[in-house]
Structures are given as C-alpha cells and as structure tokens.
Amino acid sequence: GYEILPSSAYEAQIEWFKEHHDFVMEREWLSYSPSVVASLGCAIRALSEVDDEVIVMDPVYPPFYSMVRDNHRRLILHPLHQDDEGVYRFDIEKLRSQITSKTKLLVLCSPHNPIGRVWSREELVELSGLCLEYGIVIISDEIHCDLVYPEHKHIPIASLSSDVCNATVTLMGSGKTFNMAGFSISTVCIADETMRKRYAEEQHRLHWGDGALLSHVAFEAAYRHGGEWHQKLLYRLDENRQKVVRAFENTEIRVNAPQATYLAWLDCRALGMGNRALREFFVQQAGVGLSAGISFGREGSGFMRLNFALSFEMLERALEKITHALENLER
Template sequence: MKYTFQTSTCRENTNAEKYVLREKLFGTNEVMPLWVADMDIDTPDFVLDAVRKRLEHQIVGYEELPQSAFLAQIEWMKKEHGVEFALEEMLYSHSVVASMNVAIEAFTEKGDKVIVQTPVYPPFFHSVIEHERELLKNPLKLRDDGTYTFDIEDLKSKINEKTKLLLLCSPHNPVGRVWRREELEQILELCVKHNIVVFSDEIHSDLVYAPNVHIPFASLSADARDITVTAIGIGKSFNMAGFAISSVAIQNKILRENFLKVYNRTHFANGSTLSHVAFEAAYRDGKEWLEELKIHLYKNFYMLDELCKKYPHYIKLTPIEGTYLAWLDCRGLGFGDRELRDFFIHKAGLGLSAGISFGREGSGFMRLNFAISSDKMLEVIKKLDEALLLKCRQ
C-alpha cells in the first residue's frame, strides 16, 4: 500500500474549525474533537502538489472554472457511479448547504412543505425553517437489527398539494445507510406522483464500503432525471472542505433555469483559482488514494465495533454502509441527552456530535467521526474503553 494513514499532521494551533471551537462547544479544549465531518487525515499529496504548481504563476486573480475540471468530475461519476451528466448540466457551488438553500428558494414558496427524513444532518431542517417553509418530518424507521429504512406509509399519509420538495441524504448522515434501489424507487414513485422535486445530497457517495453500492437518485430512470437536483463534490471524499468547492447537476432544463434564477441572484460566481486546480486533481488522480482510505476507515470502524461489543448493555454501534460517521446507540447508559454529552466530554475526553441535534429521533445517540489516523483511533478506543470500564464499576 502506498498510503498507510497511521499518522496525520497536527491541526492544533491552526484555524481548524473542529479544534478552535472546542471551548465554545464543549466547555474545554481538553477533548479529542470527533464532531464536524472533516478528516484528521492529510489531504492527498497529488492535490497539494497541483496547488503548489499553480502557485508558481505569479498572479492569482479571477478565473473561470475550467471545463476540464467539470469533465474530470463527469468522467468520475460515470465510471464510479454509473450516472452520466452533461457539461451544460453542471454548476459550481461553494457547498452542498448553499446549494440546498438555493433549491428551497427556487422550488418552493413560503408556507410550502419540504420533506426531511430525521435523524438527519441539522442544516436540512434549519434551512427549511429559515426560509419560512413548513417542515414535513418523515422519520426513518429504526429496525430491530439497528439499521434504518424509509417509512413510506408515514410519508404517504403526510404529503399534500403543498408538498413541493424532498431533501434526500444519500448516503445518509448520520445513520450510515447506503440506500438500496428498491428503497429509492419507493421515494421516486411518490415524488413523481405528487410532482415533488428531489434535492439529493450525495456528498458522501464515494465513501461506501463493499458490498454496498451507491445509486445516484438521478440514475434511477428518466422520471428521476426530470425531478432531481444532485449535489456532489470532493470535500468529504478527499478531505478538501477548506477548498470550498462542490457542484450541482440538474438535468431537467426547466428545473435548471428555475434554480439559476436564484443562483445568479445570489452571485455564486466561480470560486477560487486554487479550488479549481484542487478539484480537478482529486477527480483525475484520486482513485488509488480513495480506495486505500476506505480500507483504513473501515479498520477504524471495526476497532470501534469491537469495543462496543465489550459493553453491549451500554452502547450498540449502528451497522455502517457508507460515510465515516459512526452512529452510537447509547440509550443503555441510562443518561438524558445532557448527561450523555457530559459523559463523553468529561469521562472519555471526547468531543462528539450529540444525537439530539439531528432531530428528536436522535435522542440517546451520539455521532463519532472516525476519519482519523490509526494512532488517533487507538487513543479514542483507549479513552472510551476506560470511561465505559469506570461506568461498569460504579
């Protein structure tokens, strides 16, 4: 293996969000930050080398996003995920959340209903509320084996003529599901029937563990292509969130024109010169690095799973199919949500995302970002093991 991921560059004393916000979020800097979804793993060398080469030119000014960058992404999506986008269907965005907000404004009016499937990444429901749209919650069903699926009957019972948009998280953050074709087709059938646009957040699509396969929502059928806005990018896959670049693919011309009315009014422009270079390098040269990264990530997850199996009466680890975000069922600890958060901060020295922040269905759960080096993962396991052992002895 060319990449080992055993160690990573120290991010202390930098402006890294996950570190500088520890005092604000956890009341102390003495926690390992495992909350926000970026990696404590070095950004790939081929990306940084491409950026260094661009900096040999003495001017970094306004630049158009080159067609070659989008073409590299289009080729990647075709090879890796079996979906074909055309160049004219692609738009630059600095983030998936920004794209989501444009979609909410473009495809709904104040008072319209927008579907979210909780527990889910908090900007899904925050964005809806901030735009004065009505939040239609369609909670995922928690099955006996600890996995989740869509609750189609609940969704059918709640849709009406005011329901205009569904925000789909695929693969799902935080529960780690990679949706099966038959599950997505159930969603598609309802959305086509009721003329509902689907905003499909597929930012984690490259982080899927075999034998699971990511199926882009737009690839399901011609009907799916006509109602889907697909958000994709390199931020999660290659640990490049700091480059602030992603993309939106909209194959239906009318949807694209409506999206562009809001998009252009917001003035997204073309992003930064260095982001363009990094984006293209990741899609052009990233296959080997990504495959080795996924092996490493799953090893980290396996370590966490083995630890949780030592304390099954306290913590159950939700099976994972995609993402690098572990969803911990901590209800066995018998804590309220505030106590649970305090346990991880003060007993384990770990700064996690509280499950309740993903919706009330996340009560009693915690989300742990395991996209860290092997050395750091061993430290996490040690800290959590000691805290749980102490709990056992009390």
Template sequence: MKYNFKTHASREDSKAEKYVLREELFGTKDVLPAWVADMNINTPEFVLDAVKERLEHPIIGYQMMPESAFEAQIEWMKREHGISYELEDLLYSHSVVASMDLAIDAFSEVGDKVIVQTPIYPPFLSSVREQKREILNNPLKQASDGSYVFDIEDLKEKIDEKTKLLLLCSPHNPVGRVWRREELEEILELCLEHNIVVFSDEIHSDLVYAPNKHIPFASLSQKARDITITAIGVGKTFNMAGFAISSIAIGGKALRERFLQSYKKVHFAQGSVLSHTAFEAAYREGREWLEELKVHLWSNYELLVEVCKKHNNTIKVTPIEATYLAWLDCKGLGLSNRGIKDFFIKDAKLGLNTGLSFSKEGSGFMRLNFGVSRDEMQEIVKRLDGALSKFNHE
C-alpha cells in the same frame, strides 16, 4: 498499502474549526474533537502538489471554472457511479448547504412543505426553517438490528398539495445507510405522483463500503433525472472541505432553468483558482488513494465496534454502509441526553455531536467521526474503553 494513514499533521494551531470551538461547545479544551465531519487525515499529496504547481504562477486572480475540471468530475461520476452528465448540467457551488438553500428557494414558496427524513444533518432542518417553509418530518424507522429504513406509509399519509420538495440524504448522514434501488424507487414513485422535486445530497457517495453500491437518485430513470438536483463534490471524499468547492448537477433542462433563476440571484461567481486546481486533481488522480482510504476507515470502524462489544454493547454502534460517521446508540447508559454528553466530555474526554442536534429522533444517540489517522483512532478507543470500564464498575 501505498498511502500512510497511520499519522496525520497536527491541527492544533491551524485554526481548524474542530479545535477552535472546543471550549465553546464542550466547556473545556481537554477533549479530543471527534465531531465536525472533516477528517484528521492528510489531504492527498497529489492535490497539494497540483496547488503548489499552480502557485508558481505569480497571479491569483479571477478564474472561470475550467471545463477540464468538470470533465474530470463527469468521468468520475460515470466510471464510479454509472451516471452521465454533460458540461451544461453542472454548476459551481461553494457548499452543499448553499446548494440546498437555493433549491428550497427555487422550488417552494414561503409556507410550503419540505420533506426531511430524521435523524438528519442539522442544516436540512435549519435551512427549511430559515426560509420560512414548513418541515414535513418523515422519520426513518429503526430495524431490530439498529439499521434504518424509509417509512413510506408515513410519508404517503403526510404528503399534501403544499408539499413541494424532498431533501434526500444519500448516503445518509448520520445513520450511514446506502439506499437500495428499490427503496429509492418507492420515493421516486411518490414524488412523481405528487409533483415533488428532489434535492439529493450525495456528498458522501464515494465513501461507500463493499458490497454496498451507491445509486444516484437521478440515475433511476429519465423521469427521476427530470426532477432531481444533485449535490456532489470532493470535500468529504478527499478531505478538502477547506477548498470550499462542490458542484450541482441538474440533468433536466426545465428544472435547471428554474433553478438558475435562484442561482443567479446570488453572486456565486466561480470560486477560487486554487480550488479549481485541487478539484480537478482529486478527480483525475484520486481513485487509488480513495480505495486505500476506505480500507483504513473500515478498520477504524471495526475498532469502535470491538470496544463497544467488549463492554456488552452498553453503547451500540449502528451498522453502517457508508461515511466515516458512527451513530452511537447510548441509551444503554441509562442517562439523560445531558448525562450522555457529560459522559463523553468528562469521562471519555471526547467531543462528539449530540444526537438531539439531528432532531428529536436522535435522542439517546451521539455521532462520532472515525475519519482519523490510526494513531488517533487508537486514542479514541482507549479513552472510550476506560470510560466504559469505569462506568460499568461503579
């Protein structure tokens, strides 16, 4: 491999969120943080080199998002995901959550219903509540092998005239599904029938493992394109969350004009000149790095699966198709949700996300971030192995 993912730079004294908040979240600093979804993997050198080169200019002032940066993203999306956008279709955003908040504001009113499919990334729930919309919960169904599917019949029964927006997570966080075309088409059919707009969070779309293939929701048809706001970016793919840059793609003209009414209420400006530089460098130069990263991440995932199998799947790893987030079924421990959290903190000395933070459907689960260097993954597995050995022999 050309790139080295064996080690990573220390983040202990870098004000990294996952370290700063350890004591507040876990009651101790004596845990290895494996929760917040950024990677303990060095941001690619070609991104950092581009930023260093830009810093040779002594003025860091206001800058418009360069067309060349969006053009790099357009080329990436067409090549990697088979969807075409024009420059006019793309807008700057500092985060997917900010984009989602704007979509909720633009396409629903106070008291309207917004569809979420749980268990789900927590801001999908909090953003709806904070804007005084009603959550229409359409829980995913879990198959016998632990994987998840849409519950279309449940959704059909719950949609009514107050249902205005669907928040789609594709690929899904935390369950790691890559939705198949036929699954997405079932969602599309319902949304078209009931005049429901789709906000599609596709921030993990580059982190898909073969033979799975990400299908952008807007690529399903022209009708899909006309009702879809897509959130995409480099933050997860290239471990660049700290640059606070993403984008919003809206191919439908009428939809885009309506969205802009909310977008213009907020002074988004155009972000940072250094973020623009990093964004473009990632899309221009990142393909080879990403392919090697995915090989590395999958090997980390396999280590996790192996250690859980060693202990007779007391903890089961949900089969994943994308992301670097493992959804762990911990019900085999026979503990309460508090007890499961304590097991990881006190016995394994690992700081994970609790399943309940992803909704009540996450009861009995934990989410573990395996987007780490090889050395750190071996330490995570070692700690989990020791904790499970002790648990199963007490």
C-alpha cells in the same frame, strides 16, 4: 482575478461519476457552488415558495433543518425507524400520509449522515416513485457517495430513470471524497431545463460567482488523479470502522457498522442518561468530544456520533478512553 470553473474540471467529475457510479451526466446539467449547503438553500428557494412544505428525514445532518426553516418553508419531519436488525428505514406509507398539496420538495441524504445508510435500489425506486406520483422534487445530497464500503453500492437517485433524473437536483461535492471542504467547491446537477433555469436565476440573485483558481485546479486534479488515493482511504476507513464496532461489542453501547461515511452512530440509550448527561459523560469522564445525537433531530435522542476519520493511533486512544469510562461508570 475572477475565474470560471473550466469545462475540463466538470469533465473530470463527469468521468468519475461514470466510472464509479454508472451515472452519465451532461456538461450543461452541472454548475459550480461554494458549498453543498449553499446549493441546498439555493435549490429550496428556487423550487418552492414561502410556506411550502419540505419533507426531511429525522435524524439528519442539521443544516437540512435550518435551510428549510431559515428560508421560511415548513419542515415536515419523517422519522426514520430501526428494523429488528437495527437498520434504519423510512416508512413509505407514512410518507404518503404526510404529503399535502403544499408539499413541494423532499430532501434526501444519500448516503445518509448520521446513520451511515446506503439506500438500496428498491428503496430509491419506492421513494422516487412516490415523489413522481405527487410532483415532488427530490433534492438529493450525495456528498458522501464515494465513502461507501465494499459490500454496498451507492446509486445516484437521478440514475434510476430519465423521469427521476428530471425530478431531481443532485448536490455533489469533493469535500468528503478528497477531504477538500476548505476549498469551497462543489457542484449541482440538474437535468431538467426549467428547474435548472429557476436554480440559475436564484444563484444569480445570490451572486456567488465561480470560486477560486486554486480550488478549480485541486478539484480537477482530485477527480483525475485521486483514484488510487481514494482506494487507500477507503481501505483505511474500513479498518477504522471495524475497530469501532469491535470496541463496543461487549459494552452497553450498540453500534451497527455504517454502510458508508466515516461516522459511527452510537446507540447509548441503554446507559439511561439524558442528552445533556450523555454529552457530559463523554467530555468529562471519557475526555472525548463527540457530536450529540440530539443535534441531528429528535430521533437522535440518546445517540452520539463518532467521526472515525482519524489516525489508527488516535482512534485507539479515543476508544480506550470511552470504554474505560464505561467500565468505571457508577450506577
């Protein structure tokens, strides 16, 4: 019953990326992985040594930190900061100052969970230019690339130029696009032959195989026939996104419409609560369990992350409960 992911499934994903992201991948660049986080760990192990430095932006999806630490690499945190409009940015000069001879990898989240940023072409050019200058490999987790709202466009960092492509490992998955996380299937794209060989050797040491037939069929079917469903999904998520922004308009919670993802990053700092109290407020007073911002890193202190990939009715209920609890908050 062992199966291999058939070429037709890879071809379906290649066609999707050509059509949706103007990114042309070759079949041999791609390989199967059971999960994006597993590929991240494998790439870290394959492309750096113990005690090498890995740059990660803060706040970010927590396994970025644990994959670096648990594989005994040094975590170099780059704090993202909000500009006057509340848009998160990295600071290229600060990044430059954080690089040492031990810095081997930069892990990018593009689009970025939890802040919902779609990095612009200019930002990606700047970031990749710096990495090329210092010989740093970019590991770009692009699992949220298909959940981008109409006014923005996702640019795969590897599509910028052949030089950047050869310095990048792109982690890709159907888990978010088609809500298929339970199918344990994703892919990794590595154009550079030497890096691909190192990654493949590490993967063989882990012996994770090629997954299950049902996942292979689902993966191919989703990329081949899921276009219309995906359009409808984006439309529904956009409605929910706007609903979330409107709900907090006249409250002390500040929220910018995410440019991508189904995640709203709620700035609750004006409530003046510690992280534990903030979490308890949402659970005990509002009856809604959100993800605590602090679990995404130090820069997430005072924030909460709300997943709005819900039915309209359930989202409405959750928002009503939160705004009601805010109104009744004793000061």
